[in-house]
Amino acid sequence: AQSVTQPDIHITVSEGASLELRCNYSYGATPYLFWYVQSPGQGLQLLLKYFSGDTLVQGIKGFEAEFKRSQSSFNLRKPSVHWSDAAEYFCAVGGVDRGSTLGRLYFGRGTQLTVWP
Amino acid sequence: GAVVSQHPSRVICKSGTSVKIECRSLDFQATTMFWYRQFPKQSLMLMATSNEGSKATYEQGVEKDKFLINHASLTLSTLTVTSAHPEDSSFYICSAPRWDGSSYEQYFGPGTRLTVT
Numbered sequence: 335a336q337s338v339t340q341p342d343i344h345i346t347v348s349e350g351a352s353l354e355l356r357c358n359y360s361y362g363a364t365p366y367l368f369w370y371v372q373s374p375g376q377g378l379q380l381l382l383k384y385f386s387g388d389t390l391v392q393g394i395k396g397f398e399a400e401f402k403r404s405q406s407s408f409n410l411r412k413p414s415v416h417w418s419d420a421a422e423y424f425c426a427v428g429g430v431d432r433g434s435t436l437g438r439l440y441f442g443r444g445t446q447l448t449v450w451p
Numbered sequence: 452g453a454v455v456s457q458h459p460s461r462v463i464c465k466s467g468t469s470v471k472i473e474c475r476s477l478d479f480q481a482t483t484m485f486w487y488r489q490f491p492k493q494s495l496m497l498m499a500t501s502n503e504g505s506k507a508t509y510e511q512g513v514e515k516d517k518f519l520i521n522h523a524s525l526t527l528s529t530l531t532v533t534s535a536h537p538e539d540s541s542f543y544i545c546s547a548p549r550w551d552g553s554s555y556e557q558y559f560g561p562g563t564r565l566t567v568t
Contacts, residue, residue, distance in 0.1 A: 366554070377457075377544055377559040378495075385554040424494065428557075437483055437548030439557055443494040 336361050338425050340442035348450045349417050355410040355445050357425035367408040368426040368439065369399055378424065384408065395419070420449045453479050455547050457560035464535055465568055472530045472563045474501075474545030480525035481547035486518075489542040489562075501528040501545075535567040 339358045347353055359365055366385050370378040382393025389401040399410045408425060423446075426439040454477040464470050474484055482503045487495040499520050500508040507520035517539075519531040532539050546559045 368557070370559075375542075375562070375564070377561040378546075379559075380556060383554065383556065426557075437555060437557060438485065438497070438500065439546075441494045446492075 336427065336440045338427050338440050338442035340423075340425055340445050342445045343443070344446045344448065346448040346450060347415050350414050353410075353412045353415045353419075353447070355423050355425075355447070357408045357410065357442060358406050359408065359425070359427040359440075360406065361427050361429060361440075363429050366428045367399075367401060368428070369393065369397070369408070369410045370424045370426060372422045372424065372444075374421075381410070381423075415447075415449055417449045417451060420447055422446050453477075453547075453549050453556070453558045455545065455558045455560040457543075457545055457563050459563060460561060461564045461566075463566045463568060466536055467534055469531055469533045470535055470565060472532075472543055472545075472565075474528045474530070474547070474560050476526045476547045476549075476558070479547075479549045481528075481549070482525060484522060484528040484545055484547045485557075486520060486528070486530050487544045487546070489544060491542075495544060498530075503528075532565065535565070537567045540565055540567045 337360045368383045369381040372378050381397045382391045384391045384401045422444045424444045425442040428439040456475045458473045484501040486498045489495050498513045501520045501522040503522045509515045522528040544562045546557045548555045548557050
């Protein structure tokens with residue numbers, strides 16, 4: 335079955351500290367992986383995506399993520415968090431597996447990030 | 452970048468009435484669009500896949516007679532919540548995938564906040 339696990343519901347970090355948000359996935363075919371950010375009452379904004387190639391992916395706002403196939407993980411990192419990074423972060427997986435509509439994404443439950451000044 | 456719009460952004464309706472939400476891809480054609488529902492502090496739940504020129508595909512547990520989806524053109528999908536009840540109050544988000552040859556990105560609308568009184 336296709337699924338995404340974000341084990342941390344809520345993370346709190348101090349401004350300037352490093353950040354890592356965890357994501358593990360289960361997918362029956364070659365996975366396409368995404369990280370999205372959502373501010374309250376807003377839609378989702380793509381931070382970065384992995385389809386193929388270099389397993390370390392750079393995104394917007396200074397975020398990066400590393401695809402580790404052996405661990406079925408796609409963790410999101412940022413070396414120095416800013417107060418404006420406080421938001422909800424969603425990991426998602428999609429692809430071309432049998433029975434799934436192309437473009438369909440499976441989302442994790444999200445990680446709420448709080449940033450202390 | 453590509454843009455997906457939703458209208459209205461907020462709607463309040465009385466119990467028993469119907470509400471239509473529009474999702475438009477503004478600068479690309481979308482043969483497929485997705486409709487999600489999001490409860491407070493929770494992840495996105497896929498309700499249905501909207502297919503241009505054919506019937507929508509509903510996820511298990513989603514009432515197709517209550518949530519009517521029409522994908523009449525390559526840039527417009529509509530979700531109609533029929534005979535709305537307070538438990539239908541939620542944040543509804545649409546998305547549309549766009550391929551760029553080797554990968555795709557899912558573009559999300561800003562969401563519609565539905566409140567049923």
